[in-house]
Amino acid sequence: MTLLDAAETATSDPWSAVVGQPQAVAALTAAVSSPVHAYLLVGPRGSGKRAAAGAFAGELMAAADRRTGSDPARSARHRRLAARQEHPDVFVLSPAGPSLRREEEVSQLIVEASRTPVEGSRKVLVVDRFHTATPAAAAALLKPVEEPAGSVVWVLLAEQVLPEHITIASRCTRVDFGPVPDTEIARVLVSEGLVAADRAPLVAAAAAGNLHRARVLATDERVAARREAWWKVPDRLDGSGAAVALLVAELRAMIDDAGGALTERHRSDIVALDQREEHFGVRGSGRSVIEAQHKREHRQFRTDEIRFGLATLGARYRDEITSMPGEGAAANRRAAAAMRAVDRLRATAESLIRSPNEALALQALLLDLPPLGDSLSGR
Structure with a gap:
């Protein structure tokens, strides 16, 4: 599913792009009404953490608007733009290189965290591949994550929690993601028309719980x-x-x-x-x-x-x-x-x-x- 595909379904079912993670979705859904300052989504690559972060960000924006009496169309717009990663108040950072570095990327995150929201009362900062953060980068992020502005919610995505990241992880509410079950991967591949039903189990098994890889392998004969x-x-x-x-x-x-x-x-x-x-x-x-x-x-x-x-x-x-x-x-x-x-x-x-x-x-x-x-x- 592309970002555009996710956006098209975001308004009717914000969590539809998060496959095979009912416990994680339940935890994030419950957090929308009264969010804390930081969340750590932990799970293997392709388990849906990035899609969940987008859905969560959209729901946070929509919930903040509902409290001020905004109309449903505005809430739908929040969800759609967040799913596309185009929302002005949702900043997503993916490390350009093999690791998240203090010099370039963390400085950018700190600047974004200091900016006032453009369209509402909430700002969400999503940090992809946080498990690659250097010790210096993790140390530089500790205070911004621990003491953010009242409008800011941090969402860190990681495949694992390394010893050098335990301190910052302890400041976050952790939500775990497991490998996507083969049956769920096969169902999605068939429903999206990517593979025939008889070939779906093979592709799902080869993907090893990674839905993104499954979509790539769907066309690999x-x-x-x-x-x-x-x-x-x-x-x-x-x-x-x-x-x-x-x-x-x-x-x-x-x-x-x-x-x-x-x-x-x-x-x-x-x-x-x-x-x-x-x-x-x-x-x-x-x-x-x-x-x-x-x-x-x-x-x-x-x-x-x-x-x-x-x-x-x-x-x-x-x-x-x-x-x-x-x-x-x-x-x-x-x-x-x-x-x-x-x-x-x-x-x-x-x-x-x-x-x-x-x-x-x-x-x-x-x-x-x-x-x-x-x-x-x-x-």
């Missing part, structure tokens, strides 16, 4: 092939470094190929930027911001693909446990080996994703996994 490649990895393990090296090379090439559509879209962005600069005679108009965003999107894409692969491997080993025939010591050893593989995958997933050397990290992981089939043992 190679999802099934990539899942099959990861599924067959345990069949090709033989304990040798040569087999692992070949597998890792193939998997990384497959991820590179899957990112081709994203690369083409980025090229189109740069071409459009070149044309705008040529037309208006202005150079450097947001180029660094766009290039930083492209790098971030590429990193996120690879992270999502690796998570998809590791989840598929985990499902394969769990399937092996439930379908393993036979009894006795040998069967028990095979089941124990498969269980250890699932535990290894779960324990190493995040460290693998954060590793600066993707190839070496994948090789180390695959060398530690047991093969499947007759060769599965309790090593």
Whole structure:
């Protein structure tokens, strides 16, 4: 769903763009009538935090107007503009680079927090990807978040709360978001006409709770092939470094190929930027911001693909446990080996994703996994 799509449904159902998060929606809805100064929305990427922040901002604006006797049309306008991220009193900041930095972005937030609302009595500041804030940025934001002007409500969005952010998190009301359930993702994909009903479960599973990724994958005809490649990895393990090296090379090439559509879209962005600069005679108009965003999107894409692969491997080993025939010591050893593989995958997933050397990290992981089939043992 695009921002425009969200805006079209915002007036009738402000929370329709927030999928599969009934508890979070209930908490935010209850907060509208008497909001506190700051909220922290915590959950994985693609779980609907950004859409929820927009809906919450629109409801805060509409509620403030209702208390002054404003007409319903004005409330509808608040909701529509907030959903589009076009409301003059809703400021949304997404870090341009890999982290939220004090020098550029926090200074901008502090200035915005000091400004008087334009259209009403409320101002909402949404900070996306707060989990990337440097220690200096978090420290600089502490006082503005802790002691805002009476008209200001802060909404921080984070995938997790890091130790260096605990202090500022303690000043906020926390609202948790979980991965969007596969059934909900499949329902949305079918209702939006993005995939056929028989293909929706595959795409939903590949998205791993990320609705944004699910919409991207809806037009990716190679999802099934990539899942099959990861599924067959345990069949090709033989304990040798040569087999692992070949597998890792193939998997990384497959991820590179899957990112081709994203690369083409980025090229189109740069071409459009070149044309705008040529037309208006202005150079450097947001180029660094766009290039930083492209790098971030590429990193996120690879992270999502690796998570998809590791989840598929985990499902394969769990399937092996439930379908393993036979009894006795040998069967028990095979089941124990498969269980250890699932535990290894779960324990190493995040460290693998954060590793600066993707190839070496994948090789180390695959060398530690047991093969499947007759060769599965309790090593």
